[in-house]
Amino acid sequence: QQFTLAADGSGKYRLVNRSSGKCVDVPDYSKVSGVQLQQWGCAGQTNQQWTLAASGTDTFQVVNVNSGLCMSLKDASTASGAAVIQETCTANSNKQWAFRSVSGRTWSDKADGFASTGGGTTGGAAGSTVTVTNYADLVKYATATEPYVIKVAAAVTVTPYGHEIPVKSNKTIIGVGTSGQIVGGGFFLGTGVHNVIIRNLTIRDTRMTEDDPDDKDYDYDGIQMDTADHIWIDHNRIERMNDGLIDSRKDTSYLTVSWNVLGEQNKAFGIGWTDNVTARMTIHHNWIHDTNQRNPSIDNVAFAHLYNNYMQNVTSYGNLSRGASKTVIENSYYQSVANPYYVDTTAASLTQTGSICVSCTGKQQTNGTTFKPGDHYSYTLDPAADVPALLKQYAGPQGNIGS
Missing domain, CATH: 2.160.20.10 (Single-stranded right-handed beta-helix, Pectin lyase-like)
Known part of the structure; x- marks a missing residue:
């Protein structure tokens, strides 16, 4: 459940899962609303790139660069296991995301x-x-x-x-x-x-x-x-x-x-x-x-x-x-x-x-x-x-x- 925001330049980001090392991906470059997202090997392609649009206090819409559609919880579900899809961007709360930093290790700059x-x-x-x-x-x-x-x-x-x-x-x-x-x-x-x-x-x-x-x-x-x-x-x-x-x-x-x-x-x-x-x-x-x-x-x-x-x-x-x-x-x-x-x-x-x-x-x-x-x-x-x-x-x- 932990992701890294990896900058690709010009305000574009990849969402990389910390466990698998794979990127959140729109299958087959789809531009269809309702398509379920997946994880896939990171390749820097537009279907794996996202922009962040401020939509509230500490919340953002996460917009796919290729499709222009927003990351969304299907049917505004609150159940575990609900699908994450791309949909037409609206102000609905199921398309607003907050990012919380996770404490991690610090790293020496000295070789060992x-x-x-x-x-x-x-x-x-x-x-x-x-x-x-x-x-x-x-x-x-x-x-x-x-x-x-x-x-x-x-x-x-x-x-x-x-x-x-x-x-x-x-x-x-x-x-x-x-x-x-x-x-x-x-x-x-x-x-x-x-x-x-x-x-x-x-x-x-x-x-x-x-x-x-x-x-x-x-x-x-x-x-x-x-x-x-x-x-x-x-x-x-x-x-x-x-x-x-x-x-x-x-x-x-x-x-x-x-x-x-x-x-x-x-x-x-x-x-x-x-x-x-x-x-x-x-x-x-x-x-x-x-x-x-x-x-x-x-x-x-x-x-x-x-x-x-x-x-x-x-x-x-x-x-x-x-x-x-x-x-x-x-x-x-x-x-x-x-x-x-x-x-x-x-x-x-x-x-x-x-x-x-x-x-x-x-x-x-x-x-x-x-x-x-x-x-x-x-x-x-x-x-x-x-x-x-x-x-x-x-x-x-x-x-x-x-x-």
Whole structure:
């Protein structure tokens, strides 16, 4: 029953359910009065966009951008389970809505995990703060040599389609509340790029259906890192990209990936593309749902610490420790996951404690000895049983970050 108002610019909003992460949607772009509303994957289309028209003291009419009709309780019902529909706008009370804020957590602006070690990760904190609402300005500041905190306050469409914006060192790219989106493209952090924070953004929609099922022809990632270091990826929603949602490649290290929603994808999160065994990374409090492979696949990582992650509806495999990786898994929750965790060679090690598997199939395999994450940094574990509800509420973009 909790929704986030996600700004799409020009007074338009999406209504995003906090539990499902899906948007209130008018089916099939209907303009017919009486059509029942539904929830659907968020795509920034006009049948999912709404304007708010003040209609009384602290109340509003919620008007669909596509149809021009108002959100309404059918027949002015007061019964639980009554349908919510769109109807011609009138002053009737069943078409007036009040918005009540819900108290939530506050979030540190300091990186944790391995991104906090080896000198730490501060992004563009040493530079100026700028706010962008268009692609040209985003590229201008992301590719600059100077440090910047770049606040993204609108849905920014990338051109050409699928392009990964090359981010330079010492940058923070952060969404303002839930308004910041990167549509039709992503980010690339190349060799030598360091000290970058990507936070509180929705990055979405470069899927090429003609490239299914393997997605090999169009290498459109959400975030790709090649030999980068000191990177913090936090509180993002990354969905429906053609290749990987996140790729950490070629010895990228001192990486923390936290509180993200990764979903509706073939390949979620690939790690490796190297024969060296030097990388250090922390992956915690991520909700990975409706994916197939690489959740993540961890190849030749010296220290991989995964905790309090939620894997849901995974069809190929969950956490895979490959090569000579040392992988520690703690207090995670696997629901309807094939092969929740295992190793693919005797050289790879994996230890697991405190996790829960529900309706899972296939391998739950540990191997060898790993390391103690607490020797590198401090952290607090949430009980595994609490993880699904916790991440459904708090993973992905938050209204009180970046605003």
